[in-house]
Amino acid sequence: MVRQERAIRTRRAILEAAAAVFDEKGYEAAKLTDILDRVGMTKGALYFHFANKEALAAAVLEAQVRETPVPAPQAYKVQEYVDTGLIYTHLLATDPLLRASARLSLERVHGLNRSYPYIDWVERNTKLLSEAKGRGELLLHIDPAETARITVGAYGGMNAMVAALTPRLNLEREILALYRHLLSGIAVPAVLMELDVRPGRGERVLADAVRLSSADDGRGCRSGATVRGEPGTARSGGRQGRAG
Amino acid sequence: MVRQERAIRTRRAILEAAAAVFDEKGYEAAKLTDILDRVGMTKGALYFHFANKEALAAAVLEAQVRETPVPAPQAYKVQEYVDTGLIYTHLLATDPLLRASARLSLERVHGLNRSYPYIDWVERNTKLLSEAKGRGELLLHIDPAETARITVGAYGGMNAMVAALTPRLNLEREILALYRHLLSGIAVPAVLMELDVRPGRGERVLADAVRLSSADDGRGCRSGATVRGEPGTARSGGRQGRAG
Numbered sequence: 001m002v003r004q005e006r007a008i009r010t011r012r013a014i015l016e017a018a019a020a021v022f023d024e025k026g027y028e029a030a031k032l033t034d035i036l037d038r039v040g041m042t043k044g045a046l047y048f049h050f051a052n053k054e055a056l057a058a059a060v061l062e063a064q065v066r067e068t069p070v071p072a073p074q075a076y077k078v079q080e081y082v083d084t085g086l087i088y089t090h091l092l093a094t095d096p097l098l099r100a101s102a103r104l105s106l107e108r109v110h111g112l113n114r115s116y117p118y119i120d121w122v123e124r125n126t127k128l129l130s131e132a133k134g135r136g137e138l139l140l141h142i143d144p145a146e147t148a149r150i151t152v153g154a155y156g157g158m159n160a161m162v163a164a165l166t167p168r169l170n171l172e173r174e175i176l177a178l179y180r181h182l183l184s185g186i187a188v189p190a191v192l193m194e195l196d197v198r199p200g201r202g203e204r205v206l207a208d209a210v211r212l213s214s215a216d217d218g219r220g221c222r223s224g225a226t227v228r229g230e231p232g233t234a235r236s237g238g239r240q241g242r243a244g
Numbered sequence: 245m246v247r248q249e250r251a252i253r254t255r256r257a258i259l260e261a262a263a264a265v266f267d268e269k270g271y272e273a274a275k276l277t278d279i280l281d282r283v284g285m286t287k288g289a290l291y292f293h294f295a296n297k298e299a300l301a302a303a304v305l306e307a308q309v310r311e312t313p314v315p316a317p318q319a320y321k322v323q324e325y326v327d328t329g330l331i332y333t334h335l336l337a338t339d340p341l342l343r344a345s346a347r348l349s350l351e352r353v354h355g356l357n358r359s360y361p362y363i364d365w366v367e368r369n370t371k372l373l374s375e376a377k378g379r380g381e382l383l384l385h386i387d388p389a390e391t392a393r394i395t396v397g398a399y400g401g402m403n404a405m406v407a408a409l410t411p412r413l414n415l416e417r418e419i420l421a422l423y424r425h426l427l428s429g430i431a432v433p434a435v436l437m438e439l440d441v442r443p444g445r446g447e448r449v450l451a452d453a454v455r456l457s458s459a460d461d462g463r464g465c466r467s468g469a470t471v472r473g474e475p476g477t478a479r480s481g482g483r484q485g486r487a488g
Contacts, residue, residue, distance in 0.1 A: 107350070153403075158394070
């Protein structure tokens with residue numbers, strides 16, 4: 001048990017070092033030796049956990065959605081759909097693992113399967129939008145899966161544009177503008193009036209989500225301790241085999 | 245005059261070879277020797293036109309908006325706003341220069357200024373949306389520059405997502421869904437009823453735009469001949485100096 005815990009910690013340390021290097025240099029320019037230097041380990045230790053650079057990138061990509069906590073329940077499911085994006089936006093500003101993952105999901109690399117985060121985000125958004133539709137919060141013609149794809153695709157592009165135009169644009173402000181544009185075409189007017197899409201909401205809903213996931217550690221989302229950067233509580237990814 | 249024409253052709257051939265290599269390998273993995281091999285030239289000829297790989301990438305990025313023809317005039321300016329995106333979508337499927345440019349605009353590379361295409365697309369969209377607003381086609385609260393940024397950012401992300409999920413998604417279908425989502429929140433109902441956002445429109449409006457720009461070669465957009473891949477009519481870019 002102790003040995004298993006140590007292995008989980010080691011794997012996490014390697015993953016975080018890899019993320020820092022991918023965030024800084026991108027996939028192509030990142031070298032395994034940069035990652036080893038940063039984590040202070042031997043090649044053998046790394047290869048015990050990850051077969052190669054591609055497996056490291058796959059694990060970083062896979063962490064993107066799993067490590068973003070789900071929002072606390074709200075009066076409207078469509079508010080939870082917005083909060084999902086705001087929580088991620090707020091984490092992106094500070095979390096190197098999510099920053100690296102966002103960068104990798106935009107860079108086309110031969111042989112690297114970048115589909116995980118898109119599939120997982122679309123799934124999480126589709127679920128919330130389907131529940132919202134079931135409760136009558138959305139206009140009748142809305143297809144939850146289609147709106148989820150638009151949201152996920154558009155979000156990634158806003159992030160890329162803000163990075164390209166730094167420091168002229170602020171990510172939270174642009175993401176709020178994106179949600180306002182989408183909401184007015186998908187939610188019924190009475191619900192629109194009740195939604196909060198004001199600046200600063202991201203920070204509050206992230207704090208609520210972290211409290212929620214700390215209290216309930218049986219959930220499949222990132223635990224509060226991990227959000228605050230302590231190792232040891234992270235789950236080891238189980239999807240390496242899906243790469244390629 | 246003949247010498248100048250030959251220089252323009254040579255520059256164009258180098259640019260197209262560079263685009264093909266960037267499209268295939270991305271910026272980091274692309275080597276100048278790959279580009280020289282493809283175009284069959286010496287280093288000296290390349291360096292006469294482009295200082296280095298970064299200057300080549302800057303020229304490919306810069307071509308993205310300039311080489312996308314503007315749509316033919318429509319009854320509604322907001323239709324021209326949609327047609328702008330549809331023309332680009334249709335070109336992306338076949339034009340290696342635009343494909344490479346789209347890829348480069350999503351990849352973060354140290355020292356490479358990726359702002360051109362974002363700035364130019366936002367400018368082109370802002371102009372059309374401002375005209376649409378002036379004619380009463382848009383809802384009163386719409387800020388044309390903000391909606392233009394959302395459109396441009398979202399478009400790039402949809403393209404990245406479709407690439408990551410290939411062959412599950414079709415770019416034209418997803419882009420039409422994006423425009424339908426945005427339009428319902430920005431255009432007045434009477435105009436919405438008159439808009440065409442059906443599949444296949446991109447091909448028709450591209451053909452119209454090419455005809456228009458061939459007939460009027462004083463415009464700042466790509467000429468019809470260039471769209472069909474003939475060299476010699478392309479303008480040499482004048483913005484290399486903005487890189488860095």
